[in-house]
Amino acid sequence: MAFIKTIRGIGHRVINAVWRIGVAARFFFLTIIYSGNSFRRFNLIIKELFSSGVMSLIIIIVAGLFVGMVLGLQGYETLKRYGSESALGVMVALGLVRELGPVMAALLFASRAGSAMTAEIGLMKATEQISAMEMMAVNPIARIVAPRFWAGVISMPLLAALFSAVGIFGGYLVGVVQIGVDEGSFWSQMQAAVDFREDVLNGVIKSLVFGTVVTLIALFEGFDAPPTAEGVSGATTRTVVTSSLAILMLDFVLTAIMFRGA
Amino acid sequence: MERTTLDLWVGMFVVAGIASLVFLAMKVGNLGTYNMSNTYELHAYFSNVGGLKPKASIKDAGVLVGRVVSINLDTNRYEADVVMHIDKRYQFPKDTFANILTSGLLGEQYIGLMPGGDTEMLKNGDRIKQTQSAMVLEDLISKFMFSKAAEPAATK
Numbered sequence: 001m002a003f004i005k006t007i008r009g010i011g012h013r014v015i016n017a018v019w020r021i022g023v024a025a026r027f028f029f030l031t032i033i034y035s036g037n038s039f040r041r042f043n044l045i046i047k048e049l050f051s052s053g054v055m056s057l058i059i060i061i062v063a064g065l066f067v068g069m070v071l072g073l074q075g076y077e078t079l080k081r082y083g084s085e086s087a088l089g090v091m092v093a094l095g096l097v098r099e100l101g102p103v104m105a106a107l108l109f110a111s112r113a114g115s116a117m118t119a120e121i122g123l124m125k126a127t128e129q130i131s132a133m134e135m136m137a138v139n140p141i142a143r144i145v146a147p148r149f150w151a152g153v154i155s156m157p158l159l160a161a162l163f164s165a166v167g168i169f170g171g172y173l174v175g176v177v178q179i180g181v182d183e184g185s186f187w188s189q190m191q192a193a194v195d196f197r198e199d200v201l202n203g204v205i206k207s208l209v210f211g212t213v214v215t216l217i218a219l220f221e222g223f224d225a226p227p228t229a230e231g232v233s234g235a236t237t238r239t240v241v242t243s244s245l246a247i248l249m250l251d252f253v254l255t256a257i258m259f260r261g262a
Numbered sequence: 263m264e265r266t267t268l269d270l271w272v273g274m275f276v277v278a279g280i281a282s283l284v285f286l287a288m289k290v291g292n293l294g295t296y297n298m299s300n301t302y303e304l305h306a307y308f309s310n311v312g313g314l315k316p317k318a319s320i321k322d323a324g325v326l327v328g329r330v331v332s333i334n335l336d337t338n339r340y341e342a343d344v345v346m347h348i349d350k351r352y353q354f355p356k357d358t359f360a361n362i363l364t365s366g367l368l369g370e371q372y373i374g375l376m377p378g379g380d381t382e383m384l385k386n387g388d389r390i391k392q393t394q395s396a397m398v399l400e401d402l403i404s405k406f407m408f409s410k411a412a413e414p415a416a417t418k
Contacts, residue, residue, distance in 0.1 A: 046272050054275045093290050158279025165282035168290060187289070195317075196291040204283070 024220045027141075031149050031219070034142035044147035045154075052113035052148070052215075053155030057162070059108055064096075064163040067104060068170025071095055075171070076179055085181050089190035092171030093164075097194060097203045098259070101164030103251050106210035109156060110243040114218035117148055118239040121222025122232035145219050152218075156211025157204050164203065202258045209254065210247050217243045301328065301347040302386040306360050306373075311342045312396025314362055314371045320346055322375040327352045330373065346373065355380035356388075362396035371396060 038044055075091040121144060124130050130140045168190075175181045194200065218239045225235035308314075311333055320328040328348035336343040348354070357378030364371050384390070 046269060049272045049275065050268050054271045057275060057278070097286060097290065155275070155279075158276065158283075161282040161286060162279055165285045165290075168286075190290055191292055194291045196287050200283075200286045200291045203286075 020224070023224065024216070027145075027220050027223065028216055030141050031145050031216075034139060035146040035150060037139075037142040038146040038150060041147075044143075045150050048148045048151035049155055052109075052117070052151050053159065056109055056112045056155070056159060059112055060105055060159050060163050061166050063104065063108055064101075064166035065170040067100060067163075068092060068096065068167030068172075069174045071100075071167065072171035072174030072179075076175060076181065086185035087189055088171070088175045088181050089186035090193040092175070093168055093190045093194050094199065096164040096167040096171075097199050099251070099255070101167065102160045102203050102207040102210060103247060105160040105163040105207065106156065106214055106247045107244055109152075109159060109211070110214045110218070110247065111240050113152065113155075114214050114239050114243055115236050117152075117215070117218040118222040118225070118236045119232060121145075121148075121219060122225035122227075122235050125223070125225060126227040126229070126232060128227075145223065148219055149215050152215025153208065153211045156214070157207040160203065160207035160210075198259075202254075205258075206251065206254050209250060213246050213250060214243045217246060300350040302350055303331075304346045304348055304384060304388055304390060306344050306346065306390040306393050307336065307339060307341040308344055308360075308362060308393050308395050309341050310395040310398065311344065312362055312371055312398055314344070314373070314396060318370065318372050320348065320373045320375060322352070322354075322377065327375070344373070353383045356382045356384055357392065358384065358390055359392045359394070360390045361394040364397065 071092045072088065075088050075095075076085060079085050079087055079091065121130075124144065130144070133140045133143060172186065176183045176186050221235040221239045221242070225231045314330065314333065316330055316332055318330045319326050320330065328346055331345045331347050333345075334343045335341075354375060355378050357380040359376040359378065361374045361376065362371055363374040
């Protein structure tokens, strides 16, 4: 009997997971359909851009600076063995623009802004603000979800670009200013190796995908949270865990597609 | 429309993001460095291109004058057909020599052009007749080995 119970338990969890994926897909579809309204009321998006984009600026800039500085130090230590310190700029720039910029910025964004979105919407649901809106014939997806979704999608590439730019500056500070790698070769080798379409634009595409996925997960978890204190806290945790995993897995898939031939 | 401090912050955020994108494109990437819009096309057959890749640079006297666009195998001759785009500002005589060279001992490979003395210039779509293949390290080593192996019999 215990055996059957276990199997039933597993089946129940699998069916539940598939069910949630289906609901999430419908949620995404509805968000896209109702986003026309939120573009007409652009003020709503501006407000959300402030709370998710502008408020994430400091963590992105500080983290980017330090990641770039670490890349500069570690890259120098390794490249020195092969006598090619002048390629430090290439290493720092390619590492940041292709991978670390989009991925780290998305991870930070998920934990800084995504968790806040989930908690906010979950609490709105728990305090029955969403039911109240439906009562007043205001569509909560158009009024609450769509502006947050577009704010996330818009701010993610900007944050990732900022992360990469600040990181390269950090690598410059450590490599050129502190250690004394030749400044000319640092920049010129970087420019020769980094391609606008292949590297910079692919990084932007990556961060757009991450922005879409992270905000969608955060909003869906908030909307789907059980309306209790425990439910909201669980949903917030799930947002951070699920979106971090989604970012890292998607990054592998995107990298495999984009840089296969190169 | 009333203006709020919120708008200012969001504006600053967007400007900072776009500025860093421009920085990545211009200063970090190659968008600002070399504009290859005005080019003409040259072809050349090489019997071995070695590690030459599309986008490799083409240099004359160390100055970047163009880039390799594509490398295909011509099955009529079983030689590599290299298509190059050269900047319009630079014209080369008909008897220009194209070598595949290596920057540094183990560095990237590029095409070095050596202009001849012909008065006629290469035009769009022309073919460089005189080429020299890439230096392949294995060939050099085997040549060296064979000559070494042949030596003792002569000197002993």
